[in-house]
Amino acid sequence: EVVFVSGASGYIAQHIVHQLLETGKYKVIGSVRTQKKADLFKERFKDNKDLSFVIVPDISLLGSFDDCFNKIGHQIDYILHTASPFFFESKDVEKDLLIPAVNGTKSILEATVKYAPQVKKFVVTSSYAAVATFAMDSDSKNIITEKDWNPITWEEALSNGVDAYYASKKFAEKQCWDFLKEHSEEAKFKLTAICPVFVFGEQLFDEDIVPGHKLNTSCEFINALVHSTEKSPVDLTMFGGYISVQDVARGHLECLTNDNLDGKRLILSEARFTFQTIIDIIRKDFPELTNVSKGVPGSDKKRLADVATLDNHVSKELLGFKFKELGEIVDETVNQILRVERKE
Numbered sequence: 001e002v003v004f005v006s007g008a009s010g011y012i013a014q015h016i017v018h019q020l021l022e023t024g025k026y027k028v029i030g031s032v033r034t035q036k037k038a039d040l041f042k043e044r045f046k047d048n049k050d051l052s053f054v055i056v057p058d059i060s061l062l063g064s065f066d067d068c069f070n071k072i073g074h075q076i077d078y079i080l081h082t083a084s085p086f087f088f089e090s091k092d093v094e095k096d097l098l099i100p101a102v103n104g105t106k107s108i109l110e111a112t113v114k115y116a117p118q119v120k121k122f123v124v125t126s127s128y129a130a131v132a133t134f135a136m137d138s139d140s141k142n143i144i145t146e147k148d149w150n151p152i153t154w155e156e157a158l159s160n161g162v163d164a165y166y167a168s169k170k171f172a173e174k175q176c177w178d179f180l181k182e183h184s185e186e187a188k189f190k191l192t193a194i195c196p197v198f199v200f201g202e203q204l205f206d207e208d209i210v211p212g213h214k215l216n217t218s219c220e221f222i223n224a225l226v227h228s229t230e231k232s233p234v235d236l237t238m239f240g241g242y243i244s245v246q247d248v249a250r251g252h253l254e255c256l257t258n259d260n261l262d263g264k265r266l267i268l269s270e271a272r273f274t275f276q277t278i279i280d281i282i283r284k285d286f287p288e289l290t291n292v293s294k295g296v297p298g299s300d301k302k303r304l305a306d307v308a309t310l311d312n313h314v315s316k317e318l319l320g321f322k323f324k325e326l327g328e329i330v331d332e333t334v335n336q337i338l339r340v341e342r343k344e
């Protein structure tokens with residue numbers, strides 16, 4: 001069976017591709033933006049005969065998946081749509097974040113019904129950002145579940161990069177559910193939306209860590225703490241949920257085989273953290289990192305007692321496997337960073 005993975009060069013997508021190939025059951029076609037990236041990933045995956053690439057240069061353009069689906073669409077059984085911009089810094093957030101997320105999703109859905117009507121399942125990598133705003137999450141009276149939607153409007157999203165990213169995920173996911181309703185005749189696939197909180201864990205390939213450079217947006221939070229000093233500004237009020245990258249990848253794979261996940265929105269979160277939680281783990285497990293900002297050790301408990309309840313027990317039960325805990329995830333992330341930096 002053939003699985004199409006959009007945005008195959010991404011942090012999460014590389015783990016998805018790896019896990020798909022490990023099963024020995026699937027052929028994988030990944031989309032990347034350039035031939036150079038296709039060549040790089042062919043080499044990284046050691047010319048695996050079950051892996052091939054197509055080029056989709058820019059998902060902002062409507063119809064961006066037409067050319068490649070026109071050629072290979074008939075082969076595809078499953079689609080995992082992960083490609084979407086994930087960064088916060090931009091001078092034109094509509095052009096850089098909202099339009100690519102929404103147009104990319106529209107384009108792949110339209111190409112699916114046009115050129116790949118036999119596709120059985122379509123999994124969209126949405127986000128907890130599509131579920132709740134930071135304000136909703138900060139109100140201790142709230143209980144957030146898979147039924148919640150971030151209420152942000154397109155206009156509100158234009159004010160800054162963080163709001164625009166949150167909105168880009170909301171509008172892209174919503175479009176999938178609306179598309180399925182509006183095209184019930186042609187769209188025969190089952191849809192699942194995966195909504196992960198902050199995804200941490202090692203890069204599939206060490207080469208993605210370049211000393212002195214930033215990591216992907218979510219892992220950069222840990223990287224910045226590893227390289228922090230007492231003088232670094234660390235926002236101890238910031239908090240979120242965490243999930244390991246391997247568990248997010250596994251969640252995508254489960255959707256291919258577990259029909260109970262059809263039509264569902266899944267929140268992938270093990271538990272909550274603050275930057276203090278991560279600092280305390282780093283300082284305990286890597287005592288040699290003597291410069292790392294101390295913050296106020298243990299203060300995360302008080303902060304987390306005062307935020308909304310994230311109740312994703314339905315998703316956890318449906319997925320049925322145990323998620324990794326933060327200590328293990330932070331250790332693996334930091335170990336890889338230090339291993340690469342010590343080689344320099």
Ligand code: NDP
Pocket residue numbers: 006007008009010011012013032033056057058059060082083084085086100125126127128169195196197198199200216217218
């Ligand atoms: P990455 O930035 O590593 O991956 C994003 C992928 O999308 C890359 O392959 C990137 O290509 C591709 N992409 C972005 N913009 C375009 C564009 N305009 N045209 C074509 N391709 C594009 O991020 P992650 O792996 O972390 O994120 C993957 C998905 O998971 C995203 O949808 C993100 O919103 C979602 N997510 C991530 C979370 C996290 O904490 N990491 C949490 C919740 C959701 P290229 O490599 O060439 O830039």
